[in-house]
Amino acid sequence: QVHLVESGGRLVQAGDFLRLSCVVYGRSFSNNGMGWFRQAPGKEREFVAATSWSGSSTYYTDSVKGRFTISRDNAKNTVYLQMSSLKPEDTAVYYCAARRSSGGSTYAVDYDYWGQGTQVTVSS
Numbered sequence: 001q002v003h004l005v006e007s008g009g010r011l012v013q014a015g016d017f018l019r020l021s022c023v024v025y026g027r028s029f030s031n032n033g034m035g036w037f038r039q040a041p042g043k044e045r046e047f048v049a050a051t052s053w054s055g056s057s058t059y060y061t062d063s064v065k066g067r068f069t070i071s072r073d074n075a076k077n078t079v080y081l082q083m084s085s086l087k088p089e090d091t092a093v094y095y096c097a098a099r100r101s102s103g104g105s106t107y108a109v110d111y112d113y114w115g116q117g118t119q120v121t122v123s124s
Helices: none
Strands: 003-007 011-013 018-025 034-039 046-051 058-060 068-073 078-083 092-098 118-123
Touching (some): 003 092, 018 034, 018 092, 018 118, 034 068, 046 068, 058 068
Parallel strands (some): 011 118
Antiparallel strands (some): 034 092, 046 058
């Protein structure tokens, strides 16, 4: 059975940086697309970043471009989200997701496996 476990979320101040990690257990995901989504209180889940199986193609929502970086270590079955210049509006629960397909996607419906989420809170 596949499990995605996120970690790294915590309370930080505006302008700080943070790195989230997502480890996939149960099978190798080195040939699969991975993504990060987030959900703020009272809002719908939204796309943040995605990567293809090799990491050669990455995608970002406009609000995080230049501040967030998605990367992966296939040997460790792990995907990361490096976040810098954090803003209070980045406050949300961040979810890791994995696809059965090799490409990244900006659409939540394209993902087959989800983690439980990790809370990121940015104070002003």
